[in-house]
Amino acid sequence: MNHAQSTALGRALRLLGEHGEALSADTPDARLHEVKADLRRALELLDEGVTSAVPTTRCAEHPHGPVDEAAPDLCLLCETRRRAARRAEFNGPAPQGAPASHAPSRYGSRSDRPQPQQRWLPELWNGQEWQLCGTPRRDRHEAELYLAALRRGSRPAMAYRLVHEFTDYEVLRIWGTPVKVDIEPLGNL
Numbered sequence: 001m002n003h004a005q006s007t008a009l010g011r012a013l014r015l016l017g018e019h020g021e022a023l024s025a026d027t028p029d030a031r032l033h034e035v036k037a038d039l040r041r042a043l044e045l046l047d048e049g050v051t052s053a054v055p056t057t058r059c060a061e062h063p064h065g066p067v068d069e070a071a072p073d074l075c076l077l078c079e080t081r082r083r084a085a086r087r088a089e090f091n092g093p094a095p096q097g098a099p100a101s102h103a104p105s106r107y108g109s110r111s112d113r114p115q116p117q118q119r120w121l122p123e124l125w126n127g128q129e130w131q132l133c134g135t136p137r138r139d140r141h142e143a144e145l146y147l148a149a150l151r152r153g154s155r156p157a158m159a160y161r162l163v164h165e166f167t168d169y170e171v172l173r174i175w176g177t178p179v180k181v182d183i184e185p186l187g188n189l
Helices: 003-022 029-049 076-091 140-152
Strands: 119-125 130-132 159-165 169-176
Touching: 003 029, 076 140, 119 140, 140 159, 140 169
Parallel strands: none
Antiparallel strands: 119 130, 119 159, 159 169
16 A cells, blocks of 8 residues: 555545544434445445455464464464474474584485384274374374364264374274274165
8 A cells, every 4th residue: 555545545534534423313324324425435435445365374474375364473484483393392303414424425324314203193983984184293192182083072973083103003092982884774684
């Protein structure tokens, strides 16, 4: 909004303020139509002055960024940064590699090879089989908190389980009782 537009909008809003102060129960209809026309004029000035889209988040840094409904400011980018900081508090800082003291091998060193990944998989029972619900977690406590939130949610599943994945899969804990549900009505009669 340039200076001329902001000046005109300010004048129109001040005029509307004067109208508001002068309103009473016995204000004539002609005066109300005048207020209505001034309101329209102020809205038109405001429409001309606004050039950008409505912000999708309440974040000053990323007003048009992706939305995360769970974040206090609705900003997915800032919430991702905050979650990484919270994980670093629990897991400690990332380890720094020691400098190599000898010539590098053409096959790489042991530390260059990928290490087996340890993850906790939250799963739910859908009536037929276990299916992944949510993303695999690197922290067991975080995965258990996630499953606890799902169980307290508005549409909980019949059963949940937490599976530990390292080089093999191991079921750590099961909440609820999985029951096989026949998908055919009336039991396939």
